[in-house]
Amino acid sequence: xxxxxxxxxxxxxxxxxxxxxxxxxxxxxxxxxxxxxxxxxxxxxxxxxxxxxxxxxxxxxxxxxxxxxxxxxxxxxxxxxxxxxxxxxxxxxxxxxxxxxxxxxxxxxxxxxxxxxxxxxxxxxxxxxxxxxxxxxxxxxxxxxxxxxxxxxxxxxxxxxxxxxxxxxxxxxxxxxxxxxxxxxxxxxxxxxxxxxxxxxxxxxxxxxxxxxxxxxxxxxxxxxxxxxxxxxxxxxxxxxxxxxxxxxxxxxxxxxxxxxxxxxxxxxxxxxxxxxxxxxxxxxxxxxxxxxxxxxxxxxxxxxxxxxxxxxxxxxxxxxxxxxxxxxxx
Amino acid sequence: xxxxxxxxxxxxxxxxxxxxxxxxxxxxxxxxxxxxxxxxxxxxxxxxxxxxxxxxxxxxxxxxxxxxxxxxxxxxxxxxxxxxxxxxxxxxxxxxxxxxxxxxxxxxxxxxxxxxxxxxxxxxxxxxxxxxxxxxxxxxxxxxxxxxxxxxxxxxxxxxxxxxxxxxxxxxxxxxxxxxxxxxxxxxxxxxxxxxxxxxxxxxxxxxxxxxxxxxxxxxxxxxxxxxxxxxxxxxxxxxxxxxxxxxxxxxxxxxxxxxxxxxxxxxxxxxxxxxxxxxxxxxxxxxxxxxxxxxxxxxxxxxxxxxxxxxxxxxxxxxxxxxxxxxxxx
Numbered sequence: 316x317x318x319x320x321x322x323x324x325x326x327x328x329x330x331x332x333x334x335x336x337x338x339x340x341x342x343x344x345x346x347x348x349x350x351x352x353x354x355x356x357x358x359x360x361x362x363x364x365x366x367x368x369x370x371x372x373x374x375x376x377x378x379x380x381x382x383x384x385x386x387x388x389x390x391x392x393x394x395x396x397x398x399x400x401x402x403x404x405x406x407x408x409x410x411x412x413x414x415x416x417x418x419x420x421x422x423x424x425x426x427x428x429x430x431x432x433x434x435x436x437x438x439x440x441x442x443x444x445x446x447x448x449x450x451x452x453x454x455x456x457x458x459x460x461x462x463x464x465x466x467x468x469x470x471x472x473x474x475x476x477x478x479x480x481x482x483x484x485x486x487x488x489x490x491x492x493x494x495x496x497x498x499x500x501x502x503x504x505x506x507x508x509x510x511x512x513x514x515x516x517x518x519x520x521x522x523x524x525x526x527x528x529x530x531x532x533x534x535x536x537x538x539x540x541x542x543x544x545x546x547x548x549x550x551x552x553x554x555x556x557x558x559x560x561x562x563x564x565x566x567x568x569x570x571x572x573x574x575x576x577x578x579x580x581x582x583x584x585x586x587x588x589x590x591x592x593x594x595x596x597x598x599x600x601x602x603x604x605x606x607x608x609x610x611x612x613x614x615x616x617x618x619x620x621x622x623x624x625x626x627x628x629x630x631x632x633x634x635x636x637x638x639x640x641x642x643x644x645x646x
Numbered sequence: 647x648x649x650x651x652x653x654x655x656x657x658x659x660x661x662x663x664x665x666x667x668x669x670x671x672x673x674x675x676x677x678x679x680x681x682x683x684x685x686x687x688x689x690x691x692x693x694x695x696x697x698x699x700x701x702x703x704x705x706x707x708x709x710x711x712x713x714x715x716x717x718x719x720x721x722x723x724x725x726x727x728x729x730x731x732x733x734x735x736x737x738x739x740x741x742x743x744x745x746x747x748x749x750x751x752x753x754x755x756x757x758x759x760x761x762x763x764x765x766x767x768x769x770x771x772x773x774x775x776x777x778x779x780x781x782x783x784x785x786x787x788x789x790x791x792x793x794x795x796x797x798x799x800x801x802x803x804x805x806x807x808x809x810x811x812x813x814x815x816x817x818x819x820x821x822x823x824x825x826x827x828x829x830x831x832x833x834x835x836x837x838x839x840x841x842x843x844x845x846x847x848x849x850x851x852x853x854x855x856x857x858x859x860x861x862x863x864x865x866x867x868x869x870x871x872x873x874x875x876x877x878x879x880x881x882x883x884x885x886x887x888x889x890x891x892x893x894x895x896x897x898x899x900x901x902x903x904x905x906x907x908x909x910x911x912x913x914x915x916x917x918x919x920x921x922x923x924x925x926x927x928x929x930x931x932x933x934x935x936x937x938x939x940x941x942x943x944x945x946x947x948x949x950x951x952x953x954x955x956x957x958x959x960x961x962x963x964x965x966x967x968x969x970x971x972x973x974x975x976x977x
Binding site: 558565570571574584 | 869887888889890892896897899903904905907909910
């Protein structure tokens, strides 16, 4: 089969596309013919070696996938060749990734694809959708009618957070980088503030009628606890999903007196069971049109290195000027 | 009735003891003849005005109480004169406190006293016991066999945390100030480290066999996240219950990647229902001898100011040289 792969961590050019042996579905696995994959920042960090992980050699990068089952391995009885499936979490923790024509996936990581939703949409939604769902519901316990603030509301995870919070009946305020993104987020049903221009604490206070935030999901790399802890309502929930190098100051007094909760997670440490619970909501919401995933760029498998270069430029170089996911269409 | 009271916040000398009108049990309340009360640091902060709260004037300080029901107010049918009760949470959020011969208490804040346990032990255990129970079980979700670290393990709340964690089947490491306190905590069943002498991260690593801590309850005023976040196991739970002025640096990366949880609370913001759930365990554990509360000093009601002065000196001035609670015996 054709697959993107690296033999050592490095820049985008370390990605080669060529022939690798077809994988075989082992016990409890399914063999999937992949039609769409999508990139996430974690793919860049693993490829570059900045997030060290045990990697097979050669290593196929990529977490997200959608496609069609080609064979079920021994012991797999509830899924059959021809079934459409989607998922994420490949290419992590020693597993091979998804930028390949075929992948062998543990049954528990493959979710039934809903009719009427394209493989491209499923692949583009996978990791960001599961991350957003875990943050909103497992970690923040978000309920209908609550006030939530989402910095970076048009980012990969951010746009999912906004869509899912609205789908859950919450009242959403998000921050964005410019007026164009503000109009986009408003079209999804969110209120917006613009970084570096608006007085965010004053806008949060007005948004919540002085009550404070029930939830805050920080998608960006420098959480500002001195601003956000005072902006929370009693028993508010704060969630961190980024910021590996950040070491901000933390105001202990207002945090504990208000009974706040701070949690964080890396999506790839969630169990298969936790992620499958998210996946069933995601499949339903995509089918109902309640969430949609903007696509910023499409590349064929042969241009996997170019796809990485495009995402890297947009994530690190262009300070988030691109809205939407980078998709790799395969086969 | 005789009662301690203040007419303005200030030093211990602002507490006078004299005659105030007897309270009356209103709808849903019980009138309790108090036999024992106990002091907590929050009493000092409210009296001094450093934790501002709306106060009646004159204000009777004191949170904890144990005694005997003298009358049940309208609508109270499940408790009767002569029943022994205990509780905490009076003298907070606008309520009158417990350094008085009689108090009117909402039924939901009065718990049945277990036979064979003295009123002094119940009063001394009330606020610290409920605080420790909330921290260990509601907030940290502590389970049998887990590893927990408790700085300040012979303090008021600290000694309760140690006793309850052991009662729950957890493995307990606590920090103490000197060898005498270490022997005391070891006699309760805890491992110990001594502040400013032992290498605490190395001791935590050895204690947990390299796994890291499942729970850390910080009772002291300067939490050190840079030391403690790396010492936690994946999905570990960190709880703050002190440190109003602390603003330490917070390492975001290891916190979120390990999926840690940080929560905090001020005990007086817990609901009556949450506290009653703690009280039933506390009554049972006291009756079974699984927890015990050291008494550092006993004062009659007429010496309420002296009791405050003693606790203030021990808490702030003597850097925790005194182990145990300060009890006020009444009537």
